[in-house]
Amino acid sequence: MSYDAGPGVIELADVTKVFRSGEVSVEALRGVSFAVEAKEFVAIMGPSGSGKTTLLGILGCLDRPTSGSYRLVGQEMSTLDETKRARIRGQRIGFVFQAYNLIPRTTAYKNVELPLVYAGVPGGERRGRVLQALASVGLAERVGHLPNQLSGGEQQRVGIARALVVEPSVILADEPTGNLDSASAEEVLSILGRLNEEGATIVMVTHSSEVAEHASRIVRFADGLVVADERTQRSIVAEPLGAVG
DSSP: OOOOOOSEEEEEEEEEEEEEETTEEEEEEEEEEEEEETTOEEEEEOOTTSSHHHHHHHHTTSSOOSEEEEEETTEEOTTOOHHHHHHHHHHHEEEEOTTOOOOTTSOHHHHHHHHHHHTTOOHHHHHHHHHHHHHHTTOGGGTTOOGGGSOHHHHHHHHHHHHHTTOOSEEEEESTTTTSOHHHHHHHHHHHHHHHHTTOOEEEEOSOHHHHTTSSEEEEEETTEEEEEEEOHHHHHHGGGGGOO
């Protein structure tokens, strides 16, 4: 797979997010600044209410900040209208969800193909890309299976293939192992690690320190602020692989 990303994939500068309900205001993000470079694997950690879910919504162009700047591959996102943000979501962002979010009565092949259909990619090209994406997560023999014919780990691998197939600038993974047993979780994390070594930029939200250690960098949130930004042991091993892909 190829990954469409420049050197500075994500750049946040003094980002705030305020939710208002009547006269009540809740400041979910309070001036967040950090960057993610191409080929990084970053874990976002924090307790419930820390702002990490709000942050993921902004990174995925599902929401916009109240103030501050969010640039994705050099392009300012915070001022774009919904139509333009939707187009960028389809072209530059691959999503992996905790609950898989597969269409139940649709095969693995069709689930992975769907983003390309929305993007208007021709049928012949779609087939090659879908088969390659499924093969890259070890599901070449499962293309015709429905979600209920797959294990939880296999369903999540279909979800990863669906994220990969658009050849995104960044993969955003929201608690990707949250619904999996330990063996399946390890398998999914191994796939994400391999994809990162091949050149994919990954930002993963997790509440688990054990899961976060599979990333090369951990950004910790509390009360809407970044309180720590640290490299992991994996980054020591992964650095020589940065040129791969």
